[in-house]
Amino acid sequence: MALIEVRGLRKTYGRTVAVDSLDLDVDEGQVVGVLGPNGAGKTTTVECVAGLTRPDAGTVTLAGHVPWRDRVAVTRLLGVQLQSSGLPAKLTAREAVQLVAACHDDPDDPDELVDRLGLGPVAGTRYAKLSGGQQQRLAIATALVGRPRAVVLDELTTGLDPEARRQTWDLVRDVRDRGTTVVLVTHLMEEAQQLCDRITVVAGGRVVAEGTPDEVVAGRSAATTMTFVPTAALPPGALDGLPGVASVRRAGDRVEVTGSDDGVRAVLRALTAHGAEPAGLRVAASTLDEAYLELVRSAAEATA
Numbered sequence: 001m002a003l004i005e006v007r008g009l010r011k012t013y014g015r016t017v018a019v020d021s022l023d024l025d026v027d028e029g030q031v032v033g034v035l036g037p038n039g040a041g042k043t044t045t046v047e048c049v050a051g052l053t054r055p056d057a058g059t060v061t062l063a064g065h066v067p068w069r070d071r072v073a074v075t076r077l078l079g080v081q082l083q084s085s086g087l088p089a090k091l092t093a094r095e096a097v098q099l100v101a102a103c104h105d106d107p108d109d110p111d112e113l114v115d116r117l118g119l120g121p122v123a124g125t126r127y128a129k130l131s132g133g134q135q136q137r138l139a140i141a142t143a144l145v146g147r148p149r150a151v152v153l154d155e156l157t158t159g160l161d162p163e164a165r166r167q168t169w170d171l172v173r174d175v176r177d178r179g180t181t182v183v184l185v186t187h188l189m190e191e192a193q194q195l196c197d198r199i200t201v202v203a204g205g206r207v208v209a210e211g212t213p214d215e216v217v218a219g220r221s222a223a224t225t226m227t228f229v230p231t232a233a234l235p236p237g238a239l240d241g242l243p244g245v246a247s248v249r250r251a252g253d254r255v256e257v258t259g260s261d262d263g264v265r266a267v268l269r270a271l272t273a274h275g276a277e278p279a280g281l282r283v284a285a286s287t288l289d290e291a292y293l294e295l296v297r298s299a300a301e302a303t304a
C-alpha cells in the first residue's frame, strides 16, 4: 500500500471544480511530482492530503490515517511547506525552527537542522531580511523539524535564481536520501526531471498523465523529435498525416517533425520516395517540457 493514497478526489469552490476524480499514489522513499498549469488543482490536492481542506468526495489516506480526521497523527507524519510559509517577519531563522520544533513530540535538533540546511550563518537573521532562497530553505526546515515520514514542498524554487534553485534541488535529494518521502508541487519540468521518481500531471483538476518522467515522455504520440533539411523540394503536405507523425513544422529550409519511432521511419521512407535525403538530420527523444505542453494543450482542447 502506498504511503499516501488518494482515490476519486473531488473538491469544488462554488461553481469552480478545483479537483475532480483525482487519483494519486506516493510510495515511501520516493520523490513524487505533482505538475500542472496555474489553477490545475495541485495545491488543492496537497491541501487535502495535509488535512487542511476537506474534499467533497473521494478518499485520502496517509499511512492509513484520514488527514482531516486524524489531525494529530497526520501532523506527526507529514511536514508541509506550502506556497507562502506565513512565518512572522520578526522571528529569526533559528527562532522560527525552534517554534515549530516545540509543537512536535520528538523533533530534530533545530540548531543541527539549521546548519544542515545551510542557514547557520543567518540563524540570527530575521525572516524578513533573508534572501528568497534562504526563506525557502527555512520553510523546508520548518517542514522537516518534526521528523515527518513525508514532506510536501509546494513550488519551492519559484522566484529563485539558477544557483539557489540548484542548491535547493541538492537539499531535496538529501531529504530523500535520509529516507523522507517527498511530494513536490512544481511548474518546472527541469525540476521534475531532475528530482522526481514519478510524476502526476494534472490539468483542469484531472490527472492527464502518470509515471516516471521517461514514461510520461515515451507515452506521448510526439515522443521523438527529428529535424533535417530535405535535399530536394517536397510537395506540400508530403509529411503530414503519415502514420506515427504527430506534428510537422517548417522554419526556413529546416523541417521539424515530432512523432513515434514509427513516424520517424515513415518520414525517412517518404523522403526517399520523393528523391530527397535528410541533410543535417538530428533525432532526439522529446523533452518532458514538450510532452507536458502537448498534454496540457490537449487537455485544454478537450474541455474547450
Ligand SMILES: Nc1ncnc2c1ncn2[C@@H]1O[C@H](COP(=O)(O)OP(=O)(O)OP(=O)(O)O)[C@@H](O)[C@H]1O
Residues within 6 Å of the ligand: 013, 016, 017, 018, 019, 036, 037, 038, 039, 040, 041, 042, 043, 044, 045
Ligand atoms: N479557497 C478557494 N476559494 C475559491 N476558489 C479556489 C480556492 N482555492 C482554489 N480555488 C480555485 O480552484 C482551482 C484550483 O486551484 P489550485 O490553487 O488548487 O491550483 P494550482 O494548480 O495549485 O494553481 P497554481 O499553480 O496557480 O498555484 C482554481 O480555479 C482556483 O481559483
